[in-house]
Amino acid sequence: MTGLTVFALTGAALVGLGFYGLLAARHLLRRVVAFNLIGSGLFLFFGAAGARGVGPDPVPQALIITGIVVALSATALAVGLVVVHARAAGHAVLPEEPEEPEEPKDEGAT
Amino acid sequence: MSALLTGSVWPFAVLVWPLLLGLAPVVPAWRVQAPWVLPLAPLPALVFALFGAPGATELPHLILGVELEAVPGGALLLGMTAAVWTAAGWHAARTLERSWRAGILVGFWCLTLAGNLGVFLAADVVTFYVAFAAVSLAAWFLVVHDRTESALAAGRVYITLAVAGETLLLAGLLIGAQAADSLQIAAVRESLGQAPLGGLAVALLVAGFGIKAGLVPLHVWLPLAHPVAPVPGSAVLSGAIVKAGLIGLLLFLPAGTDWGAVLMGLGLLGAFAAALWGLTQRNPKAVLAYSTVSQMGLMLLLVGAGVGAGQAAAFYALHHGMAKGALFLLVGVAVAASTPRERRATLVLAGAVALSVAGLPLTGGALVKAAAKDGLAPAATFAVTLSGATTTLILAWFLHRLAVERKPTPGQNWAALAAGAALLALAAMLAPWVLWSGATDLPAGYPLRASVMFDAAWPVLAGLALAALVIRRPAPELPPGDLLTVSRPRARLHAPRRPVVVLPTALGRKFVRLLIRARTPEMALRRWSAAGGLLVAGVLLLAILLVDF
Amino acid sequence: MNALVAVLALPLLGALAAVALPPRAGVRAALLATALTVAATIWLLLAVARRGVQGVILGGWEPPLGIGLAADGLGAAFIAMSAAVMGGVALAARQMMAPDVVGARAAFGFWPLMLLLWAALNAVFVSRDLFNLYVGLELLSLAAVALVAIGGKEAALAAAMRYMIFALAGSLLYLAGVVLAYAAHGTLDIGLLAARDAAPSDGLALALMTAGLLAKTAIFPFHVWLPPAHAGAPAPASALLSGLVPKASFLIILRLWFEAMPDRAGFAALMLLAGLGAGAVIWGSLQAMAQARLKMIVAYSTVAQLGYLLLVFPIAGGDGAAQPWAAGAWTGAMFQVLSHALAKAAMFLSAGLYLAAVGSDRLGDLRGLARTMPMTAFAFALAAVTLMGLPPSGGFTAKYLMMTAAFAAGQWYWALVMALGGLLAAAYLYRPMAVLFARESLIAPRPVTRAAQAVPLVLAGASILLGVFSAPPFEFMQIGRPDAAEEGL
Amino acid sequence: MTAALPVLILMTSLVPAIVTFFLPQESHLLRNALNLGSAVLKLALIVAMLVAVAGGAIYEAALPLAPGLVLLLRVDEIALLFVSLSATLWLLTTIYAIAYFGDKAELSRFFGFFSLCVAATTGLALSGSLISFFLFFEMLTLSTWPLVAHKQNRASLDAARSYLLFALPGSAALLWAIIWLESTTGPVLFTDPPDLGGIDPWSQRAIFALFIIGVGVKAALVPLHGWLPAAMAAPAPVSALLHAVAVVKAGAFGVIRVVYDVFGAGTVVDLGVGVPLAALASLTILWGSIRALQQDEIKKRLAFSTVSQVSYIVLGAALAGPYAMIGGLVHLVHQGLMKITLFFCAGIYDERAGIKRIDGLNGLGARMPWTSTCFSLGAMGMVGLPPLAGFVSKFYLGLGGIEAGAPWVLAVLAASTLLNAAYFLPLLYRLWFLPPAEDASGDERAPALVAPAVVTAAGSLGVGILAASAISPLGWANLIVLRGYAP
Numbered sequence A: 001m002t003g004l005t006v007f008a009l010t011g012a013a014l015v016g017l018g019f020y021g022l023l024a025a026r027h028l029l030r031r032v033v034a035f036n037l038i039g040s041g042l043f044l045f046f047g048a049a050g051a052r053g054v055g056p057d058p059v060p061q062a063l064i065i066t067g068i069v070v071a072l073s074a075t076a077l078a079v080g081l082v083v084v085h086a087r088a089a090g091h092a093v094l095p096e097e098p099e100e101p102e103e104p105k106d107e108g109a110t
Numbered sequence B: 001m002s003a004l005l006t007g008s009v010w011p012f013a014v015l016v017w018p019l020l021l022g023l024a025p026v027v028p029a030w031r032v033q034a035p036w037v038l039p040l041a042p043l044p045a046l047v048f049a050l051f052g053a054p055g056a057t058e059l060p061h062l063i064l065g066v067e068l069e070a071v072p073g074g075a076l077l078l079g080m081t082a083a084v085w086t087a088a089g090w091h092a093a094r095t096l097e098r099s100w101r102a103g104i105l106v107g108f109w110c111l112t113l114a115g116n117l118g119v120f121l122a123a124d125v126v127t128f129y130v131a132f133a134a135v136s137l138a139a140w141f142l143v144v145h146d147r148t149e150s151a152l153a154a155g156r157v158y159i160t161l162a163v164a165g166e167t168l169l170l171a172g173l174l175i176g177a178q179a180a181d182s183l184q185i186a187a188v189r190e191s192l193g194q195a196p197l198g199g200l201a202v203a204l205l206v207a208g209f210g211i212k213a214g215l216v217p218l219h220v221w222l223p224l225a226h227p228v229a230p231v232p233g234s235a236v237l238s239g240a241i242v243k244a245g246l247i248g249l250l251l252f253l254p255a256g257t258d259w260g261a262v263l264m265g266l267g268l269l270g271a272f273a274a275a276l277w278g279l280t281q282r283n284p285k286a287v288l289a290y291s292t293v294s295q296m297g298l299m300l301l302l303v304g305a306g307v308g309a310g311q312a313a314a315f316y317a318l319h320h321g322m323a324k325g326a327l328f329l330l331v332g333v334a335v336a337a338s339t340p341r342e343r344r345a346t347l348v349l350a351g352a353v354a355l356s357v358a359g360l361p362l363t364g365g366a367l368v369k370a371a372a373k374d375g376l377a378p379a380a381t382f383a384v385t386l387s388g389a390t391t392t393l394i395l396a397w398f399l400h401r402l403a404v405e406r407k408p409t410p411g412q413n414w415a416a417l418a419a420g421a422a423l424l425a426l427a428a429m430l431a432p433w434v435l436w437s438g439a440t441d442l443p444a445g446y447p448l449r450a451s452v453m454f455d456a457a458w459p460v461l462a463g464l465a466l467a468a469l470v471i472r473r474p475a476p477e478l479p480p481g482d483l484l485t486v487s488r489p490r491a492r493l494h495a496p497r498r499p500v501v502v503l504p505t506a507l508g509r510k511f512v513r514l515l516i517r518a519r520t521p522e523m524a525l526r527r528w529s530a531a532g533g534l535l536v537a538g539v540l541l542l543a544i545l546l547v548d549f
Numbered sequence C: 001m002n003a004l005v006a007v008l009a010l011p012l013l014g015a016l017a018a019v020a021l022p023p024r025a026g027v028r029a030a031l032l033a034t035a036l037t038v039a040a041t042i043w044l045l046l047a048v049a050r051r052g053v054q055g056v057i058l059g060g061w062e063p064p065l066g067i068g069l070a071a072d073g074l075g076a077a078f079i080a081m082s083a084a085v086m087g088g089v090a091l092a093a094r095q096m097m098a099p100d101v102v103g104a105r106a107a108f109g110f111w112p113l114m115l116l117l118w119a120a121l122n123a124v125f126v127s128r129d130l131f132n133l134y135v136g137l138e139l140l141s142l143a144a145v146a147l148v149a150i151g152g153k154e155a156a157l158a159a160a161m162r163y164m165i166f167a168l169a170g171s172l173l174y175l176a177g178v179v180l181a182y183a184a185h186g187t188l189d190i191g192l193l194a195a196r197d198a199a200p201s202d203g204l205a206l207a208l209m210t211a212g213l214l215a216k217t218a219i220f221p222f223h224v225w226l227p228p229a230h231a232g233a234p235a236p237a238s239a240l241l242s243g244l245v246p247k248a249s250f251l252i253i254l255r256l257w258f259e260a261m262p263d264r265a266g267f268a269a270l271m272l273l274a275g276l277g278a279g280a281v282i283w284g285s286l287q288a289m290a291q292a293r294l295k296m297i298v299a300y301s302t303v304a305q306l307g308y309l310l311l312v313f314p315i316a317g318g319d320g321a322a323q324p325w326a327a328g329a330w331t332g333a334m335f336q337v338l339s340h341a342l343a344k345a346a347m348f349l350s351a352g353l354y355l356a357a358v359g360s361d362r363l364g365d366l367r368g369l370a371r372t373m374p375m376t377a378f379a380f381a382l383a384a385v386t387l388m389g390l391p392p393s394g395g396f397t398a399k400y401l402m403m404t405a406a407f408a409a410g411q412w413y414w415a416l417v418m419a420l421g422g423l424l425a426a427a428y429l430y431r432p433m434a435v436l437f438a439r440e441s442l443i444a445p446r447p448v449t450r451a452a453q454a455v456p457l458v459l460a461g462a463s464i465l466l467g468v469f470s471a472p473p474f475e476f477m478q479i480g481r482p483d484a485a486e487e488g489l
Numbered sequence D: 001m002t003a004a005l006p007v008l009i010l011m012t013s014l015v016p017a018i019v020t021f022f023l024p025q026e027s028h029l030l031r032n033a034l035n036l037g038s039a040v041l042k043l044a045l046i047v048a049m050l051v052a053v054a055g056g057a058i059y060e061a062a063l064p065l066a067p068g069l070v071l072l073l074r075v076d077e078i079a080l081l082f083v084s085l086s087a088t089l090w091l092l093t094t095i096y097a098i099a100y101f102g103d104k105a106e107l108s109r110f111f112g113f114f115s116l117c118v119a120a121t122t123g124l125a126l127s128g129s130l131i132s133f134f135l136f137f138e139m140l141t142l143s144t145w146p147l148v149a150h151k152q153n154r155a156s157l158d159a160a161r162s163y164l165l166f167a168l169p170g171s172a173a174l175l176w177a178i179i180w181l182e183s184t185t186g187p188v189l190f191t192d193p194p195d196l197g198g199i200d201p202w203s204q205r206a207i208f209a210l211f212i213i214g215v216g217v218k219a220a221l222v223p224l225h226g227w228l229p230a231a232m233a234a235p236a237p238v239s240a241l242l243h244a245v246a247v248v249k250a251g252a253f254g255v256i257r258v259v260y261d262v263f264g265a266g267t268v269v270d271l272g273v274g275v276p277l278a279a280l281a282s283l284t285i286l287w288g289s290i291r292a293l294q295q296d297e298i299k300k301r302l303a304f305s306t307v308s309q310v311s312y313i314v315l316g317a318a319l320a321g322p323y324a325m326i327g328g329l330v331h332l333v334h335q336g337l338m339k340i341t342l343f344f345c346a347g348i349y350d351e352r353a354g355i356k357r358i359d360g361l362n363g364l365g366a367r368m369p370w371t372s373t374c375f376s377l378g379a380m381g382m383v384g385l386p387p388l389a390g391f392v393s394k395f396y397l398g399l400g401g402i403e404a405g406a407p408w409v410l411a412v413l414a415a416s417t418l419l420n421a422a423y424f425l426p427l428l429y430r431l432w433f434l435p436p437a438e439d440a441s442g443d444e445r446a447p448a449l450v451a452p453a454v455v456t457a458a459g460s461l462g463v464g465i466l467a468a469s470a471i472s473p474l475g476w477a478n479l480i481v482l483r484g485y486a487p
Helices: A001-023 A028-050 A058-091 B010-022 B034-040 B044-052 B072-095 B101-122 B125-144 B149-180 B185-194 B198-213 B221-228 B231-252 B259-280 B284-303 B307-336 B340-358 B364-373 B380-404 B414-439 B448-474 B505-528 B528-546 C003-020 C023-052 C073-096 C102-127 C129-149 C154-185 C192-194 C202-217 C226-232 C235-243 C245-260 C268-289 C294-310 C310-316 C318-322 C326-358 C375-386 C396-409 C412-437 C450-468 C469-478 D006-020 D028-054 D077-101 D107-126 D129-150 D154-185 D201-219 D227-233 D236-244 D246-265 D267-269 D276-291 D298-319 D323-354 D369-383 D388-404 D406-433 D447-465 D472-482
Strands: B057-059 B066-068 C054-057 C068-071 D059-066 D069-075
Touching: A001 A028, A001 B044, A001 B528, A001 C245, A001 D298, A028 A058, A058 C154, A058 D028, B010 B034, B010 B044, B010 B057, B010 B066, B010 B101, B010 B284, B034 B101, B034 B528, B034 C102, B044 D227, B057 D447, B066 B125, B066 C235, B066 D006, B101 B125, B101 B231, B101 C054, B101 C412, B125 B149, B125 B231, B125 C294, B149 B185, B149 B198, B149 B221, B149 B340, B149 C318, B149 D107, B149 D388, B149 D406, B185 B198, B185 B231, B185 C054, B185 D069, B198 B259, B198 B284, B198 B528, B198 C469, B221 B284, B221 C129, B231 B284, B231 B307, B231 C375, B259 B284, B259 D077, B284 B307, B284 B380, B307 B364, B307 B414, B307 C469, B340 B364, B340 B414, B340 C412, B340 D201, B364 B380, B364 B414, B364 B448, B364 C245, B364 D447, B380 B448, B380 C154, B414 C068, B448 C294, B448 D236, B505 B528, B505 C268, B528 C102, B528 C154, B528 C202, B528 C268, C003 C023, C003 C068, C003 C102, C023 C054, C023 C073, C023 D298, C054 C226, C068 C073, C068 C102, C068 D406, C073 C102, C073 C235, C073 C245, C073 C326, C073 C450, C073 C469, C102 C245, C129 C226, C129 C245, C129 D006, C154 C192, C202 C245, C226 C235, C226 C294, C226 D236, C226 D267, C235 C326, C245 C294, C245 C396, C268 C294, C268 C310, C268 C318, C268 C412, C294 C326, C294 C396, C294 C412, C310 C318, C310 C326, C310 C396, C326 C375, C326 C450, C326 C469, C375 C396, C375 C412, C375 C450, C396 C412, C396 C450, C396 D069, C396 D129, C412 D154, C450 D028, C469 D059, C469 D107, C469 D447, D006 D028, D006 D069, D006 D107, D028 D059, D028 D107, D059 D406, D069 D077, D069 D107, D069 D129, D077 D323, D077 D447, D077 D472, D107 D129, D107 D246, D129 D154, D129 D201, D129 D236, D129 D246, D154 D227, D201 D246, D201 D267, D201 D276, D201 D298, D201 D369, D227 D236, D227 D298, D236 D246, D236 D298, D236 D323, D246 D267, D246 D276, D246 D298, D246 D323, D246 D369, D267 D276, D276 D298, D276 D406, D298 D323, D298 D388, D323 D369, D323 D388, D323 D447, D323 D472, D369 D406, D369 D447, D388 D406
Parallel strands: none
Antiparallel strands: B057 B066, C054 C068, D059 D069
16 A cells, blocks of 8 residues: 555545545535535646656646646635625525524524 | 411402401490490401402411311301391491490400301410400300399300310310311311310310300200390390301311211201200290200201211201391380380281291292202101291290390381391291202202192191290299309308418427427536537547457 | 737727727727737738648647647638627727616726637637637626626626536536546547547546536526526627627537547437437427517527537538538538627617617517618528528528538438428528517607717628528638548539 | 620619618608619510520629538520519619608618518529528528518407417528428439439428428418418508519419429339329419409408419429429419409509498499509409400410329319409409499599509500510410420
């Protein structure tokens, strides 16, 4: 059981968790978090799977860094949207999906 | 481009001249006095019939290529027709009341005339059909001219039968033309004999022409139309127009067709039944109409028998046309008569013509009958002879009605009208004598033989005797139009209006409802929980299809 | 400087300028950048037409290490398409996105986002590297989502959020596929992948990438985010979103299945894709019929029209690629992409004009507008002709080529779907047409300048001309095409 | 030159169409001048070509769209027959329409689509390939819609909708057929019928059926005729154009093309699809007449009569013999002349006397003699009264029927003649014989309305009387059959 495999498995696990969260959670912020989980999992897996033969492989690292940047910007926009939407709608869930019971009514509202 | 016209220009002029005159009423200034052109319209035809040179005329560019030629029988009838139309035209010119309606009548009078002359001149199927359509349809205006309710009713019957006749004819002619692969009447007649559909074609033609020629039971329009038409109109209808049907049969009936027998049978039936039925009429013109049906019956019998290739029938028609025309005109003359002397003169003249029609020896009628009997089977010969009696009977009845009917309309110039009728009557008397040698191969003295004279005389006397009885104890009065009681205008045709289909709206509404329902799953899909699940499912499905295990 | 680089760099610079400069100057800068990019696009087109595929290796690093960009006939055609639509939208937006109309924030936000979107599109069109494509796709999605949101209304924000979720999910799936591909082959360059020796994980990778891209392309049944998003955005934004954005992700699917991994394209999978397409055509049309708002109708029609694109796979994909009819089907699909882009942009811009005129796009409020705004109505009608696939429009050329190929391939049922789609399109586009044509108009419309009305008319006209003169683009798109059977049927 | 001329002819109506759209409503003079001028120019060009083509010349212009998509304009005899009809009637209808509308609203739109419609018809006539035929066929469908909907009231919008409801599925069927066919045979040019060897007979029959459905909608073949009577909601000039020249004729022309240039008469006979088509046409002839009897609106009655009359052309094509072909071709022109006369007159009655229903016609003959005379001529021509135009067509159709071994055609023609008489003669009877109503009004002091009717009426008389001459439609039809379709 090499370290690489551990990385790979952890990555896969993260992806799985993320997907679960994505499908289970209604609250938009949670979904954003879930996305980030998946993203990180993939990058981890990428790093592990990308390491070919001996020595470091520059390509995956470059790609991962790029990906992280992209993910960051995406997350930023997403969070921003969640906030604006919550301000406008008074709640942080999509109209077609009923409120979650434990969710405070005035969440994100000002 | 071939020449516009080859051959003699006369036949063409004969047809075009009336058409040109017929346009006179278009000029408003002339409209009221237009009837004066009527006696002039047939003149070229008259001249052509008397001195016309034989030989064909072709106008390749007209209609489907017009060919004109006067066949022997046709020439006789052409002359007769021209004469009748001239006399009638003269009568019409003097009697028609001057109104814009007169203008319409003049137009269609000339059109009818052109068609009537055309059927005797046409040498190709299409021209014949065109002419026939003109004569039979345009004549409708002569029937309905007075616009009275009965006139319009009679007009409906007339036009219905006429259009039906046209249709039957066209079908028949088409079969013939196609079989012959030619429009020549002669060729078509040939091919009708052996063409696969020839039998059908002949049946169609017999029906089509029969309607016009008053073949029982297709004659019903005659007794309806004649009483209601103006006097000159009836004259040409009975004298000339019905002969269009006759010439049609003469031209197209192939030699030795089985339909000859049928024609003879129906002709015989008409000859006697119509004459007797005429006794139930009171209106002199109605009586004359039935007499026409019966006379046409005789002619159809002759056609059916195919005597002398139809020469006999044509010869007979020559006389009957002019005589019957004269009789109808005399009805008008009698109406115009204001003094007893004039009335008496009218009746005498009418009587003379009637006797000629009945076939009293030495009259024109006797000659044509004699010529007709020549070559007939004995039974048929006897029938023709016997018909003299019924003819006498009905015409006597006619004279009686004419004498008792009195509704003089003053203001007409009796002499002028009488002169026209008298001239026509004279022509009817003499023409057979003049044309005898040309029309039959019998010796010149034949009509003067005792046996012939006797055969001609006894039916007339018998008829007169019967007439004496009938006039004393008349038959019950019946409305004209024996087989037909004129129906009200066909209300059926204007059945309740159904809306024009736009689209099955019920179906449309169902569809819309279905659409609305389709939005529910769409909304459900929007839920990420559903859509995300679908997405995963999609991945798996694709993976299953793409990964080869 | 290379035309290829120009079409990528100029919009980016323009975007930066639009952000940096004060609003009025920013708009001018944006318009300038637009003009320059259009010019650069023409330059690129000429270059491709004359000298074939245009390539550039960034930083001199060869793939697999470096990144290569290349504009083949197809890419160049798509770039031209986006240039045409962008140009039209920019002209229309000068009025529609004026601060006094949509508010300062939206007015300010629109221009940089538009140029960003443009840059991202062009990047996707010319990239030959899967990860590069990922980046471009992300950029595209972010700009698009932002464009949906700038309206600022609650519904628009919700739509943007929904869009965001789908987009992110899609890109993550795609990324997963990319990772697998790299793990197996150590390269992400399409050219090199085509020449790889197959690995067991390829199927999974392709499945992941395809699924992700389908979600981004809004292919039935992953389309639900599209209609509210496109209908909620301001009209010029909708024009871009509906006309151009989905085409980018579709192009990647195309490159994957036709260029990177054609060996993986089994018939069953191809049929599945086409099946989804058929579903999109029918479902989208039915939904469009059920809508009461013009922009929703147009948006759903996008769902339907995108469906046609997937029908190309079983006809020209996999073993079909070598067949004589492949070129026809493939080019037909491309014609559908181009003509739809132009027509759809024209439609959304017309809808925007009506919105500006009567302040609503409910069908009931549009009664009688054909009388007051004939040019716009005519533009809408022309666009409708293209979407119905009636001659002589580009849509017809597309349909004709694809249907002929479908018959030739013995897959007549796809032809039936296309024919049916045309009728359904007629059905859902008839309602707006009839309403516009009605006599009585309820609302007195505000006047709209002829210049503004001209823009959609030109775009719609272009979608028609694409059909009238379809031979040159047909030839053009064959440039640099793998196993291109030059002459169609 | 030979390439330029067809394009030029197309442009003579396409260009004015486009220009007219941009003319302001007020500029009557310019608009009328433009439309009339181009109509005259077009007619002149066509006359010039008639002479040349009669001499054996052929004009062609090709525009390749995409592989397999070639837009081919080809001026041959049959194309000229149709195009000269449309050009002539276009000129007359334009005059009529200008007078009819006066300064009503939306004239630029109307005349724009009007010219577009004619452009489409022209293109249709000149199409030398199946695909270009389809192209213009669709162009016609679309350019007609605004004309039908022109009044923009409920009725006309419904009519327009039902028009598309019928037309578009028809187009789909047509496209379906074309592509099915061409996917095997390659692009089909009318000059050389394609080799159908590669298609099994049943598929061929299916394709033929699809073709007939496609063009049959426009030709208003029962049961695809529903849109035509509904389209009566359109203004009179439109009805005139629709019924005489544009739409129904496009359909009929399409049938001729399909039978003779796509499949070829021989194949049609071998496949045994000719007789069913003829039967369908006959059914349409009779059904249309029967429905016409039941209408008491003049235009509706005329509409159903069109349904019936146009199928004469289809019948002629379906019988697939030289005589029938001549009959069909010549009826293409004859029906146009007669029917447009009738619609002109119906429009005049409506416009000048406010009369839409049949019972309103009583006694109009005296007050509107010219109109009523034209109407009577048209009606009698429809009945097939010699020597009017209708008779000539009927004569040849009859011959063709017998020749093709289908004598039942005679019965159909006979029945149709009687039915025509039954629904037309009562109108004439009312016009000329019944007394006018007390409150009756109306005059025909509108020369620009009456003149076109007089011309077409005279035409439908003239083509009958001069049928045998070489310059008549019949002469031209003979030429077509001799050169192109001689068995």
